[in-house]
Amino acid sequence: MVFAHDTQHSLVDAARLVNTAEVHPDSLASVAELDALVDEFGLTGSRTHSDEELQAVRSLRLVLKEAWSAPEDRAVAMVNKILADAGAIPQLIKHDQWDYHLHATSPAAPLDVRIAVEVAMALVDVIREKQLDRLRTCAADDCSAVLVDLSKNRSKLFCDTGNCANRTHVAAYRARKSAAAS
Ligand SMILES: [Zn+2]
Ligand SMILES: [Zn+2]
Known part of the structure; x- marks a missing residue:
């Protein structure tokens, strides 16, 4: 395993969240879609199910996407800002079926803050292990979705x-074939 289980889980969820903005139409456009995502991520804690909550999580996508392109120093600044703004205490x-893992926010913190801090905590591991290059953008020419390469030989491209x-292969x-024909 490249990272601790909860770190890998958080990174994959973060990529899923960022990518809801990379598909057409946007797949995080309603509170119902947010509910489904929160379910899928197994997130616990308070919810308001309001449009405000939805908009806050939608805006978080662009912030988090930075981690997939920013140089190390910028990623560090972003992580530190998220943790400081949230007053995060690891x-x-x-709980539930999960063995010990890190929470750094209270269950009463707003959903977008809880997600941001969870991802920031995962990025702490990634940056400390010098593994930021495992956060990549899809190799397809016409795609700007992100991915987390958790493979041993760093072979995940799409x-x-x-x-x-x-x-891409087709x-x-x-x-x-057309080069061979001409
Ligand atoms: Zn938990
Ligand atoms: Zn793609």
Whole structure:
């Protein structure tokens, strides 16, 4: 395993969240879609189910996407700002089916703050381990979705939003074929 289990989980969720803005139409456009995402991520804690909560999580996507392109120093500044703004206090917690893992916000903190801090805590690990290059943008020409490469040999190139790998291979095959024909 490249990172601790909860770190990997948080990174994959963060990529899923960022990528809701990279598909057309945007797949985080309603409170119902937010509810489904929160469920899927297994997030606990308070919810308001309001439009304000939805907008806050939507805006968070652009902030988090920085971690996929920013140089180390900028990623560090972003992580430190999120943790400081939230007054984050890391605590080991055990709940539901999960064994001890870190929570750094209270369950009463707003949803977007809880998500931001969870991702920031995961990025602390990534940056300390000098693994920021595992956060990549999809290799398909027409795709700007992000991915987390958790493979041993750092071989993951394409996102999980569609069939970017397939599409790219088919395009390369066609290009080779037409080059061979001419
Ligand atoms: Zn938890
Ligand atoms: Zn893609």
